Amino acid sequence: MEDIALSPSQIEFIAEDTTITVIPNFKMESLIFLSGEYGPFVPSFPIDIPLWLAISLKKKKKCTITPPDWMTYNKLQSRYQEENKINDGFVELPENFIEISILLLTNCPDDIKDINNIQRLIENILYRRESKLKQSFSNHLKSLADDESLTTMEFKNFSMMEINKVRPPFVSGANKLYKIQNSDSGNNNNSQSQSASNTSSRSLFSKKQ
Amino acid sequence: MSYFDINDILAEEQKITCNFFYDAYNLGQLEEGSRDSDMKKGSSIDLPYWMALPLAKSNFVSVIMPLSYQDEYKNKLNTEPNLISMRNFPYYDKIGVQLSDFFGDRKLKLLLFKAFRDRFLDIYKKSVNLKETDISKILGNMTYQEREVFTYGYKSSLEYDKWRSRKGEKVEKNTNNLSISSSLSSSSSNNNNNNNNNSNQNSSGSNKSSQSTTVKKRKRMFDDE
Amino acid sequence: MMNDEYGNSNNNYKELTLLDKLKRAWINEKYAPNLLIYEEDIIRDVMEKIEEKESLCASAISNINLQFTANIYEMEIERLKYIIKCYLVERIKKIDKYYTSILLQIENGDEYDDKLLSEFEINYCQKYKALMDGYFKNTLLNSIPKDFQKMDSNAINKPFLNTFVFCKPREDLGDFLVDDETIDFKKSSIYFLRYLPIKSLVEGGKMDLI
Secondary structure, X not given: OOOXXXXXXXXXXXXXXXXXXXXXXOOEOOEEEOOEXXXXXXXXXXXXXXXXXHHHHHHOOOEEEEXXXXXXXXXXXXXXXXXXXXXXXOOOOOOOXXXXXXXXXXXXXXXXXXXXXXXXXXXXXXXXHHHHHHHHHHHHHHHOOXXXXXXXXXXXXXXXXXXXXXXXXXXXXXXXXHHHHOHHHHHXXXXXXXXXXXXXXXXEEOOOO | OOOOOHHHHHHOOOEEEEEEOOOEOOOHHHOOOXXXXXXXXXXXXXXXXXXXXXXXXXXXXXXXXXXXXXXXXHHHHHHOOOOOXXXXXXXXXXXXXXXXXXXXXXXXXXXXXXXXXXXXXXXHHHHHHOOOOOOHHHHHOOOHHHHHHHHHXXXXXXXXXXXXXXXXXXXXXXXXXXXXXXXXXXXXXXXXXXXXXXXXXXXXXXXXXXXXXXXXXXXHHHHHO | OOHHHOOOOOOOOOOOOHHHHHHXXXXXXXXXXXXXXXXXXXXXXXXXXXXXXXXXXXXXXOOHHHHHHHHHHHHHHHHHHHHHHHHHHHHHHHHHHHHHHHHHHHHHOOHHHHOOOOHHXXXXXXXXXXXXXXXXXXXXXXXXXHHHOOOOOOOOOOOOOOOEEEEEEOOOOEEEEEOOEEEEEOOOEEEEEEOHHXXXXXXXXXXXXX
């Protein structure tokens, strides 16, 4: 399995480099990380720092975390409504929204207003997105002519965790279908005529612009 | 087909009925119940694909498509791909593709593609929806390749759920078991094992988060490496 | 001197930070079926920074006031080391699997292929091949008839370059021909397609696997 995908905790690890606003209660000079300079830290002055540091400071009770704008009840509510409205695509959310929301919900529940509603909304959004994904994937496969090779799929606003979750079955399934169609390429004699070319990429998950 | 893949090798054990065009000396032993040391011209015997292939290529034998790839079975597969059990044909897709090249049966390949595309969709959906059910029965009806797809989907969604409920291990703890041997052994375990839902992940262990360690302690850790 | 490699987070246009580059190197290596060029510059730069910071932290041991800051830097160092380890392990896994074809690629390739492995990796790869060849000989090949002793040229593990991958262009790339389709690669989209047609884009740093 780990040969195909990263583990969810590795995806989370990567997301922890996202910056987030905190309000420190201590004084400290600027920190210089490989990702940039953060600080100086002044009590009660909001500052953007990487999420991993924010969580660590929070655990030591040295700051409060300000949840990102998209994670407020109103914003999520409207995202959810929009997600329900559109059928062939995802609404825009940060590419690590699943990891970030989980990290914040578990590590700083006291800093999140309306936490139960937010939790529920995120659940709903995820559920809706997952069923849309399944539907479009199956539409895509079914739309292929009988001798047509698996064409490129285009996605918009597909988050990292979602990609990683579907990666193992998608990749192994698609590879096997590919091998069925192209089995004789190994025997040199590539007489197989490619199916009629179709010039437009199937834009499954892009919004019509 | 890959040289080192045991499943590719096993798939080629598929029996093919061969009719000998010539007398074959010293091959009598291949014929069941024959006391003759030679095989007579016109004898008909079942040989594994890997043996039938070179014989047929050199025009020593004529070959007959196995029953499971003939019309009756193909029709079933065509009309109701998801209802067919592959219990007795774990390499149906894999060797079927070889056979379609071997026999120049392009239609067979198209059918295999279509059937496995439909089955794949079904398998994918099942793999992410069926949790905490006994999956061994479902796996039994799939070909070896399909089991792989299913297991990938199944494990992936279990791992995700575990992470969502914060039971998965944290990355920081992984750092030290990142040895190559462990990653190799685990990669070989993803083959058709049934109920292996990765329960060996250590969810216990002291929850020492890295920030509580002091500089001194950390220094010592580096020296160990 | 330090400023130019650090992105400005207030700005919309973000220069890639060293951390971003390191993470990309890891993720691309993770998902590419073939071994990619060893990212010598990135690894060297990151290792330098780590050493700098480690000595900084070591000097802070005696000073109570600096311990808190030192602890934070220690955390950053741990994270960086984790990524480097993942990156190197990913490469070693591929070397173990494809050692023969990798050595062939270096032997027959151009300058580009010369940089495929780090010095340590070349050494490792050659030793590994010698061990494996010796092992096959001693356990099996020596005891079968001479005609069969030579390893078939098919008996080489090669990466499956036609595997499907998820990828994301670093910038709008315009139209590309992928098999029979023309695809307008856009920065804002994610694509699920075979690796081979985009291999050169990934190797050329125009496309990232995700």
